[in-house]
Amino acid sequence: MRTSFISKKPIPNGESIQGSDIRAGIFELILRDHPGFAVDSYISLFELNLYRRLYLTSLMEQERGELALLDQDVMKAIRENSVLSEKIEDGIEAKLTLGERMADRIATFGGSWTFIISFFSFLLGWIFVNAFILITRPFDPFPFILLNLILSCLAAIQAPIIMMSQNRQESKDRQRAEHDYKINLKAELEIKLLSEKIDHLLVHQNKKLLEIQEVQVDYLEDLLKKVKENSKE
Structure with missing residues (x-):
């Protein structure tokens, strides 16, 4: 069982990674934190994945300069292997004040058929009462100045209530867009990590195949030697 150069602990079978199999950029990060790390040193797969995430962070910083707050959240989620696709509606609703909740409900009611039918019925009733029922002494005679007021x-x-509700909706849409951006960015980086792992598996598998072929060649050479010896006898 091999020992990790970083943790100095035994590495489980099948999880040891040699320094020569590590990408140059990741190798330099390990060498920076652990001087003396060489191509013949070994680390565990877990440690390699940790430095792969750190390498992605450094690539993001080189590409975009200083990371934005959203990018930092994504990098933190990748390092901690946490999930970003959580439900954000409850968090948004929990931060609303009483006035904002009332504005949303009033705007929702004001844009419904219930409000339109009720208000239209109120107008017709007002006009009918003042124009036909209270003809002699209407409390709001034609042209219905009180109604206009x-x-x-x-x-x-x-x-302003509708504008307040629209501002709240824009804030919700912006938070959803930021949340979607973080999920898409994390998915893109995780795909890169997955590609790195697949490349490593392919290289490791090719090495194993080469070793098997070398062993088979050795067997064939031994068989040829025996055949030649038997033919001489």
Whole structure:
């Protein structure tokens, strides 16, 4: 059983990685943290995956300069191997104030058929009462100045409430877009990590195949030697 150069602990069978099989950039990161690491040294697969994540972080910094806050969240999730695809609706709703909740509900009601039918019925009732029932002494005679005042006040109040709700919706959409961006970025980086692992497996498998072929060649050479000796006898 081989020993890890980094942790100085035994490496389980099948999880040892030799320095010569590690990509140059990742090898340099290991060498920076652990001087003396050589091509014939061994580390575990878990340790290699850790440095692969660190290598991706360094590549991101080189490509984009200083990482944004969203990128830092993604890098943290990759290093900790955590999940980003969580439900964000509950977190958004929990941060709303009482006024914002009321604005959302009023805007939802104001944009429904219930409000349209109810308000239209109220207008018809108001006009019918003042024009036909209370003909002699209407409380709001034609041209219904009091009704116009009520409608103006309603429009003046409703407009900022709807704008407040739209601002809340834009904030929700922005948080969803940022969340989707982090998930897509993490998926892209995880695919790169997966590609690195597949490349390593292919290289490791090719080495094993070469070793098997070399052993088979040795067997063939031994057989040829025996055949030649038997033919001489």
